[in-house]
Amino acid sequence: METLNGLKRTHYCGDLRENNINEEVVLMGWVQKKRNLGGLVFVDLRDRSGLCQIIFDTDVNAEAFAKAEKLGSEYVIAVKGKVCERSSKNPNMPTGDIEVFATELRILNESQTPPIYIKDDDNVSEELRLKYRYLDLRKPSMQKTLMLRSKVANIVRNYLTENNFCEIETPFLIKPTPEGARDYLVPSRVNEGKFYALPQSPQLFKQLLMVSGMDRYFQIVKCFRDEDLRADRQPEFTQIDCEMSFVEQEDVMAIMEKMVQTIFKEILNVDVALPLPVMTYAEAMERYGSDKPDTRFGYELTNISDLVENCGFGVFANATKDGMSVRGINVEGKSDEISKKQLSKIEDHAKTYRAKGLAWMRIGANREVTSPIAKFFTEEELTAILDRMNAKEGDLLLFVADKNSVVFDALGQVRLEVARRLNLLDNNEYKMLWVTEFPVFEEDEETGRMVAKHHPFTSPMDEDIEKLEGDDKASLRAKAYDIVINGYEVGGGSVRIFNADVQQKMFKALGFTEEEAREKFGFLLDAFKYGTPPHAGIAFGLDRLVMILAGTTNIKDVIAFPKNQSAVCPMTNAPAVAEEAQLKELNIKVEINK
Numbered sequence: 001m002e003t004l005n006g007l008k009r010t011h012y013c014g015d016l017r018e019n020n021i022n023e024e025v026v027l028m029g030w031v032q033k034k035r036n037l038g039g040l041v042f043v044d045l046r047d048r049s050g051l052c053q054i055i056f057d058t059d060v061n062a063e064a065f066a067k068a069e070k071l072g073s074e075y076v077i078a079v080k081g082k083v084c085e086r087s088s089k090n091p092n093m094p095t096g097d098i099e100v101f102a103t104e105l106r107i108l109n110e111s112q113t114p115p116i117y118i119k120d121d122d123n124v125s126e127e128l129r130l131k132y133r134y135l136d137l138r139k140p141s142m143q144k145t146l147m148l149r150s151k152v153a154n155i156v157r158n159y160l161t162e163n164n165f166c167e168i169e170t171p172f173l174i175k176p177t178p179e180g181a182r183d184y185l186v187p188s189r190v191n192e193g194k195f196y197a198l199p200q201s202p203q204l205f206k207q208l209l210m211v212s213g214m215d216r217y218f219q220i221v222k223c224f225r226d227e228d229l230r231a232d233r234q235p236e237f238t239q240i241d242c243e244m245s246f247v248e249q250e251d252v253m254a255i256m257e258k259m260v261q262t263i264f265k266e267i268l269n270v271d272v273a274l275p276l277p278v279m280t281y282a283e284a285m286e287r288y289g290s291d292k293p294d295t296r297f298g299y300e301l302t303n304i305s306d307l308v309e310n311c312g313f314g315v316f317a318n319a320t321k322d323g324m325s326v327r328g329i330n331v332e333g334k335s336d337e338i339s340k341k342q343l344s345k346i347e348d349h350a351k352t353y354r355a356k357g358l359a360w361m362r363i364g365a366n367r368e369v370t371s372p373i374a375k376f377f378t379e380e381e382l383t384a385i386l387d388r389m390n391a392k393e394g395d396l397l398l399f400v401a402d403k404n405s406v407v408f409d410a411l412g413q414v415r416l417e418v419a420r421r422l423n424l425l426d427n428n429e430y431k432m433l434w435v436t437e438f439p440v441f442e443e444d445e446e447t448g449r450m451v452a453k454h455h456p457f458t459s460p461m462d463e464d465i466e467k468l469e470g471d472d473k474a475s476l477r478a479k480a481y482d483i484v485i486n487g488y489e490v491g492g493g494s495v496r497i498f499n500a501d502v503q504q505k506m507f508k509a510l511g512f513t514e515e516e517a518r519e520k521f522g523f524l525l526d527a528f529k530y531g532t533p534p535h536a537g538i539a540f541g542l543d544r545l546v547m548i549l550a551g552t553t554n555i556k557d558v559i560a561f562p563k564n565q566s567a568v569c570p571m572t573n574a575p576a577v578a579e580e581a582q583l584k585e586l587n588i589k590v591e592i593n594k
Helices: 062-068 126-131 140-162 203-211 249-268 281-288 340-351 379-388 404-421 462-469 500-509 514-530 542-550 580-586
Strands: 024-036 040-047 050-057 076-085 098-109 184-187 195-198 216-224 236-245 278-280 324-331 359-363 396-403 432-436 441-443 450-452 480-485 488-495 535-541
Touching: 024 050, 024 098, 040 062, 040 076, 050 062, 062 098, 140 216, 140 249, 140 542, 203 216, 203 236, 203 514, 203 535, 236 249, 236 542, 249 432, 249 480, 249 488, 249 535, 249 542, 278 281, 281 404, 281 432, 324 404, 340 404, 396 404, 462 500, 480 535, 488 542, 500 514, 535 542
Parallel strands: 050 098, 278 432
Antiparallel strands: 024 040, 024 076, 040 050, 076 098, 184 195, 216 236, 236 535, 324 396, 359 396, 432 480, 441 450, 480 488, 488 535
């Protein structure tokens, strides 16, 4: 193999154009493709900027030509040559008007045949892509996405810096505290038997930075949560984390939606109209069955509980009690586009969200109803349902009956599944809104106890603070706000509790004794004694935001080295068994309960 030996790259492969004709250039990169036509060898040379066609002519340089004949796919080479106008131009390549006649070739490294093709349409399994991620990242689409991510991060840094935010790092080795998801624990060798936690977010530290007078903080930071994975979730993810002093909810929302506006303009040249629409949590759930509604299409939920409480269909009639409901969506004019087989799959989808089933009605001419449940309703009841649902010929009505949490969850997801099957989701359309007034508490379905909807440091609405010590905790509303884009929660934040007494009441409402609160959060309560300003903040999911900007629905596409659905890295085989010597140093013995 040869070395650079002083040879310097002058241009990237994808940057050459007609204005470079007659220039001597030096290019370096990977062999994408080689074609040997006898006296000529054509090579497509690739780097992260794109492709350039190189010609090795035996009459120009016989030595370079002989070496070019030995080139294979993914060989790493350096080429010196002259830029010439291409006789047969390729309009499908940005560099299709030119080619480089090589006068020198250096083979810097050879390559075995790659286990995956270095092209965007390789159709290889995701597991294989992750195993050979360093090859997968050579693909133009992947490199484009990572460069887009880098540009987004720079836009964010510039915007926040211009708005007087100070970038400050917070610790990765912190105290385990109950903030929601499971912590990743790190054993301490020096402090035997004790553990650090990897931060789920810098929440407490950014609040302490407000106590310290830093006024405006931000950080683009890794966070860690040991939770079940899905297409838009990873065990380690990146947040754009922000906190501000002496502000209220509207101040945070105003400055952050301008940041989003700036990002979309600079990345996609999309103009985002401000201010963004605002919808309360209660309205979002009633209309869309979701606190992160996708508003690119309709099919809003309709409550028909009062119309069916005395009907002959027991499933509906029994679901009109307290905390339960019967709701439906009208898939307007699309009945013929959803077959019986598809309807069955949509029902299966609803069942994955705990629905016991999915009732349906097809509306024909003269509003004639075709449905296996139609016989259980009187003509007056059917007419009332169709009127409430605004049903017309060609419509398909879908219903879920259960407790409200199940109805919202299942029917909200059915709404999205129908939209996907009907190709209603345009990735080039961006519908954004704020969702506000979230509940302070929600019920943990496993334990039945009330837990924080966001986290224990979120302030209730001023008029609800007194209710912290009452029994009606479910009615408390939080000064919390999420920014939603196309059905994805891209950012979420809240006004924080900044009074030690109120924070202590919040801990008590969550079931902490004074001793437990002091053990876990004593440092925060102590800090609040020394003059804490009103403060509020927000965290954006950088991965999720870039995913939307890149037009993909898989968060792994925008992370350089992601984990698979089992939280495993197929490339490095992490996590792995620790060596006995390491465990001995930690004085830890591992026993796996089968």
